[in-house]
Each structure stands twice: as structure tokens, then as C-alpha cells.
Amino acid sequence: MAKLMLNKVTKKFGDFYAAKDVSFEAEEGEFVTLLGPSGCGKTSLLKLIAGFYQADDGEVLIGGKNVNFVPPEKRNTAMCFQSYALFPHLNVSHNICYGLQQKKVAKTEQIARLNTALKQMDLEVHKVKMPNQLSGGQQQRVALARAMVTRPDVILFDEPLSNLDAKLRESVRFEIKQLSRQYNLTSIYVTHDQAEALAMSDKIIVLNKGSIEQIGTPQEIYHQPINRFVADFIGVANITQADVESLGDNRYKVRSIFGEFIAYSEKAPESSKIYICFRPEDAELCDANGGENQFTVEVKQTAFMGNLTEVQATLPQQPDYKIRLQLTKFPHIPEDNKLTFSLPQTAIRFLEAV
Ligand SMILES: Nc1ncnc2c1ncn2[C@@H]1O[C@H](COP(=O)(O)OP(=O)(O)OP(=O)(O)O)[C@@H](O)[C@H]1O
Ligand SMILES: [Mg+2]
Missing domain, CATH: 3.40.50.300 (P-loop containing nucleotide triphosphate hydrolases)
Structure with missing residues (x-):
């Protein structure tokens, strides 16, 4: 008891x-x-x-x-x-x-x-x-x-x-x-x-x-x-609205301001229109031809923290949306400030219905 x-x-x-x-x-x-x-x-x-x-x-x-x-x-x-x-x-x-x-x-x-x-x-x-x-x-x-x-x-x-x-x-x-x-x-x-x-x-x-x-x-x-x-209160989360469609076998097509992604989730979405989130450390820096669920960001600020680097960015197509990313190595930032990331399917978490 x-x-x-x-x-x-x-x-x-x-x-x-x-x-x-x-x-x-x-x-x-x-x-x-x-x-x-x-x-x-x-x-x-x-x-x-x-x-x-x-x-x-x-x-x-x-x-x-x-x-x-x-x-x-x-x-x-x-x-x-x-x-x-x-x-x-x-x-x-x-x-x-x-x-x-x-x-x-x-x-x-x-x-x-x-x-x-x-x-x-x-x-x-x-x-x-x-x-x-x-x-x-x-x-x-x-x-x-x-x-x-x-x-x-x-x-x-x-x-x-x-x-x-x-x-x-x-x-x-x-x-x-x-x-x-x-x-x-x-x-x-x-x-x-x-x-x-x-x-x-x-x-x-x-x-x-x-x-x-x-x-x-x-x-x-x-x-x-x-x-x-909860996502926002504990740790840092990039949260956005998304349209979700089941593809079977716990796989989903997820459309959001990041583009069209494939997500793997054992938890089914509450509805076809939900909030999703991912953690800053989940996105991986990738080159043009590698990685699933790619998206490109425009870097606004970097903060070197020693063991990792915090990146604040926006989406070129959504300059008002602020994204937080985290890298273990300080990235080379090109002149146009654009970096491309890839998001593993399991990193996309389904939150409540919109
Ligand atoms: N004796 C009381 N009379 C009237 N209101 C009260 C009383 N005790 C608490 N409250 C109210 O209840 C709410 C919760 O208060 P509580 O002290 O439990 O919050 P808390 O989560 O501990 O906050 P904090 O992190 O600031 O300590 C507050 O809005 C507070 O004003
Ligand atoms: Mg208290």
C-alpha cells in the first residue's frame, strides 16, 4: 500500500x-x-x-x-x-x-x-x-x-x-x-x-x-x-501545429511549417490536427544529401557553452517562428547563415489536439 x-x-x-x-x-x-x-x-x-x-x-x-x-x-x-x-x-x-x-x-x-x-x-x-x-x-x-x-x-x-x-x-x-x-x-x-x-x-x-x-x-x-x-515547462521544446495522417505501423505523415515529415510514434495522435514538438538536441546537422526529415534554418545567434552550442534560428519561410537547436560541436556558419538539419522519426512527439 x-x-x-x-x-x-x-x-x-x-x-x-x-x-x-x-x-x-x-x-x-x-x-x-x-x-x-x-x-x-x-x-x-x-x-x-x-x-x-x-x-x-x-x-x-x-x-x-x-x-x-x-x-x-x-x-x-x-x-x-x-x-x-x-x-x-x-x-x-x-x-x-x-x-x-x-x-x-x-x-x-x-x-x-x-x-x-x-x-x-x-x-x-x-x-x-x-x-x-x-x-x-x-x-x-x-x-x-x-x-x-x-x-x-x-x-x-x-x-x-x-x-x-x-x-x-x-x-x-x-x-x-x-x-x-x-x-x-x-x-x-x-x-x-x-x-x-x-x-x-x-x-x-x-x-x-x-x-x-x-x-x-x-x-x-x-x-x-x-x-x-509540460513540453515547454520541462526543458526546451520546439512546438508547432501539424496535420497528421496515419501510414500504418506507427508511422505518420506530419505536415507543419517545417515541411512534410515522417514520424514514428507508439502513441497515436489525439486528432488529425495536433501540436507536435521536438527537443533542441534531437535535430542533427546534415549535409545536403543525407538525413531524413530535413529542414533548413536561418541562424540568428549562437551561444558557445563549452560542451555544446545553442543555436537560435528561424525558418526562412517563417521568420517569426523561433527555433532552438543544440549541437555538440560548434558549427561552421556559412555566409548566408543557413544550416540544414535532419530530424529522426522518433524525435517528433505528439502533443494535444489543436
Ligand atoms: N492562505 C491562503 N489564503 C489565500 N490564498 C492562498 C493562501 N495560500 C495560498 N494561496 C493562493 O494559492 C495559490 C497557490 O499558492 P502556493 O503557495 O501553494 O503556490 P506555490 O506553487 O507554492 O508557489 P511558489 O512557487 O511561488 O512558492 C496562490 O495563488 C496563492 O496566492
Ligand atoms: Mg511555494
Whole structure:
């Protein structure tokens, strides 16, 4: 049975839906990410799970038990916030032990868990410091340790890394993942950073305006987005309308501003007029006689990123349509700025109907 289950959870503020019919599950030990733009309802969902908000409709189940009417302190969840919310008058060790004291965990057990956490989070030298004597990254690690030592049924993270610099974010990201695996923690992790979601998650839930757009593994979400919102929100996608006609055997004739292409898709199109997309890295630079599904672009800008080059281009026949491409080698750009690309049949993804 799933450790955490939301069943058609709805939360309204006035006429506004912060969560609308939200259903998903997290298995024991699973790392589930809620991903979506600002205001889409991520924090509200965490608060519904923790019990700080009451659902207007639907059920929250933890360990198979409906907890709709269980107060926050009786739900075995722990929340780790964006702002670290450490107690300013308690030192590092007392901050970490706070939840354990509340739960009346035996003193010897408290000390054992504290020492393990201090070691894991690399906080031993800071154990008697006050929060205002710590850097942002150190405070964040204390907040993580404080949440984890209580061994909650479900641990809720609300953008815990957003105040950290890029380098520290990567190392703390790694630590969170490592610890959640080590303790088999069921984690619900909120972020609006798609790279973070792709790197950390067992399962990603893409949210938009209080509703779920798609649930899937990072690979599914990236490679098989179901609509324009998901395709565009996760990674970069070249999206356009197309007329699609079946040729049998999962092959389709696809007509769009790029020309007439052949696509291979195991997923059938929703209609004969749909949106399609492809990722910048899927198109391959080709010479005039090689490659299927060819199209020519006019290069507007290139950005050398070291290991790859980003190309911004338009179609000569559609100067307003902006295309993003990505190459592993810096291309030779001819005088007329035109480059020809080829798109593998499997790179064309079918999105929703127009
Ligand atoms: N207590 C509240 N009263 C009224 N409206 C609220 C309340 N809490 C949240 N909302 C509204 O619900 C919507 C979702 O808010 P929420 O904080 O869940 O978004 P979020 O996805 O966490 O955004 P962010 O990425 O900016 O943190 C917002 O429009 C917000 O204004
Ligand atoms: Mg939020």
C-alpha cells in the first residue's frame, strides 16, 4: 500500500482553486517531486499533507489511514522549508533535537540520532553555534537534520535549496537524495527548478493552476510530455501545429511549417490536427544529401557553452517562428547563415489536439 495517497484533494480560497482534484501516490521510500510555476499550488499541497490546511474535498491518507481530521502534530510528517525557520535562541544541537524532545524520544536515543545527523550533515564543528553564526548553507543543513532525525512517515521539502548558491545547491541536493535513500524516507519535494526535479526524482508530478498535468518518471516527463505545458515547462521544446495522417505501423505523415515529415510514434495522435514538438538536441546537422526529415534554418545567434552550442534560428519561410537547436560541436556558419538539419522519426512527439 502507498505510504501517502491523495485522493481527489481540492482546496479553495474563495473562488480560487489552490488544488483541484489532485490525486497521486507516493510509495514507501519514494522520492516524489511536485514541479510547477510559481502560484500553481505546490506549497498548498504540502500544507494539506502536513495538516496546516484542511481539504475542502477529497482525502489525504498516510499509511492507508485517512488523516483529514488529524491535527498536524499527530501526523507523522516533517516539513523542511525554503526559509530555514531555525529557532534563533537554540544552538545547532538543540535545534536538531527539538522534534525529538516534543516526541519524548529517550535521551540516549536523542543523542545517538543527533550525533549521526551532525556527522552526516558535516555539522560537527558547528554543533554549539547559534543559527546567526552559520552561513545559509549550514543553516539549511541544520533544518534538514532537524526534519530527518524525527524519522517521519513522510518528509516534506518546500524548495529547500532555493537560497543556496549553485555549487552548494548541487552538493546539498546530493545529500538529501543520499539520506532519503539511506533511511528509505518517503519524500515529497517541491521545486520550480526543472533540472533539480529531473536529477532527484523517482517520480515527477507536473502541476499547473492547482491541477496535475502529468505524472511520470523524469524520463517519461522529458521524452513523452503529454501537452504543450509540460513540453515547454520541462526543458526546451520546439512546438508547432501539424496535420497528421496515419501510414500504418506507427508511422505518420506530419505536415507543419517545417515541411512534410515522417514520424514514428507508439502513441497515436489525439486528432488529425495536433501540436507536435521536438527537443533542441534531437535535430542533427546534415549535409545536403543525407538525413531524413530535413529542414533548413536561418541562424540568428549562437551561444558557445563549452560542451555544446545553442543555436537560435528561424525558418526562412517563417521568420517569426523561433527555433532552438543544440549541437555538440560548434558549427561552421556559412555566409548566408543557413544550416540544414535532419530530424529522426522518433524525435517528433505528439502533443494535444489543436
Ligand atoms: N492562505 C491562503 N489564503 C489565500 N490564498 C492562498 C493562501 N495560500 C495560498 N494561496 C493562493 O494559492 C495559490 C497557490 O499558492 P502556493 O503557495 O501553494 O503556490 P506555490 O506553487 O507554492 O508557489 P511558489 O512557487 O511561488 O512558492 C496562490 O495563488 C496563492 O496566492
Ligand atoms: Mg511555494
